[in-house]
Amino acid sequence: MKRTIVLLLLFLLVFEWSAAQKDSVLVCDVKFKTPKFDNGHAGSGFLLKYKNQIYACTAKHVLFFAKTDAMKTISFGDDLESWSFVSKTDPEIRISAGKLINEDGTETLAMPPNGDWLVFGTHTEVPSGIHLFEIRTNVLKVGERLYFMGYPYGSNHPMKVEGSFKGYTETGNLSLDVPKGTYNGCSGGPVFDDQGQLVGLVSLGYIDQKTDTMVFEPASTEYFKKIIDNSSFRMDNP
Template identity: 30%
Template sequence: MNNFGRTLAYIFGFILSSSYYPALGQEKETWITKPQAQWPLISMINEVWFQNGERYVHPSFDYVATGFLIQTGTDTLAVTAKHALWAAKTKAMKSVDFGGALQKWLMHPKNNLADSVLIDYLLNADSTEILSGRQSTITQRDWLVFKTKYHSPAIQPLKPRYTLAKPGEKVYIFACPYQEKNCVIYSGHVLESKGNRLIITSDTSQKVSGSSGSPIVDENGYLLGILGGSSVNNKTGEPALYGTTTHYLQKVLRQTRPLNVPLISIGETLLPIIDKQGIDQAVRYYRTLYKQDQSHFIYTFDSQELNSLADRLVREKKLNEAVQIYLLSLSEFSWSSGTYYSLGNTYALMGKTQLARQAYTRSIQLSPDNKEAKQALDKLSNQ
């Protein structure tokens, strides 16, 4: 099926999905109505052993990432971040599939082995899903979902919420950072929820290393997503956290096939439009797609995609088109010092010295340590 066919099929399925509709008034889970000091155990650490005696890719790891339980209505399952397999793997593992190598996977709260969860098997194993490298797209679907052999009744399972989060919603992150003696609870607010990706406000004092796989929970006690790691506010460049929504989790639970379909490159989508219909049509097409919620489940909308496209256009001597793509990137990701630097380089190639100077200056303002931008600006000043 070509990209257009995939897009239509996906949109049709998306509209029929319950996750398309806005959140209805959900009652609060009983546990979250209590004072926070009385909230039950939710987050756990992951300890992993393999049949051949291997554990983690580096001996410095005592455990890898954070995990938790979910309640599906018919079963209690364990989940963590898929990219935890970058650390918890054998040397031979190349895909999201243990291939019989797993001996034991145990989840438990820090310093508490009594209340543990024993993993049975991986529900979303996929020998074709590449684990790491340039071709890997696992962070687009950053959920590992396990059947369990046993789970302590002291661990509170979370009920997933499949409706889209709204900017400003308060959330709680139940995390087990490496630097903390015990698991902790962070609070924040949703900055953006588009497609599979959540962006959440972050207190820069939060210690998030080891928190990948933490549940992101709404004010009513329902699971909104799973924490991936550190990010930035797309508009301001300030520190933020990113997570993956429950959309992929829902596909796993429904046993949707194919399950692990990579997002379509927006850069590769725009390139033939630029060649055949011109840059203005390509920019209009991008903006139309970006405004549609369902498009964010299909395409990769990020600064790297757009900048890679613009870089290619520069190499092809299509400088005007490259400038328009850099400007498009900055309209969505205005914090990027690197994009301003590349824009300045392109203006310089076009002989537009004043515009190049402005772009370099803005790049330096956003990143005072950008030596390349400083050197480029000095070179222009000496001409």
């Protein structure tokens, strides 16, 4: 029993150390053909490996901060010049987003979004300094420790916040007990467990003025799996 506990502690220390050596969270640098709509920090994001393919992910509602006046749906039309996931520790590292997999010209850009994931394919080779998340398969337990990461606006350093799992919302989002705070800019960042396995994405978060409590409801990985498993997208597509 003691040996098991020691091994677990060593594993957690190794994960913490390795996560500290790599960029686990990136920022979204968005450029449009009309430069006045450009946004160098539209939100946070991360890379996810799923079924041997690499995806670049952020929150769908980040489109409210990275859009042209003409964009009314989950589609860029012909307006987008480039979407990059950029390391703030080494700005020369840029992962170019490819096809927007869950693009939908019939889905209105509105709050709350239908599954708050914006998922891109990417053909860019992943640099060694960038962390690749994988989705957790085990069921979450109430009270379990979870974490989220993101870059607040104006910060060159990511925040890592610890919370506990409270259960699921009626819409299927996670419900986390986290400290009160202002996490603007962290939308689209990863939510993960003690072992670094991804369980969700930073989505809804605000302070309830009536109860003076923090409401934090990340989008679960179920929507991501649904759109990928039901998608005809292939990495060799243009």
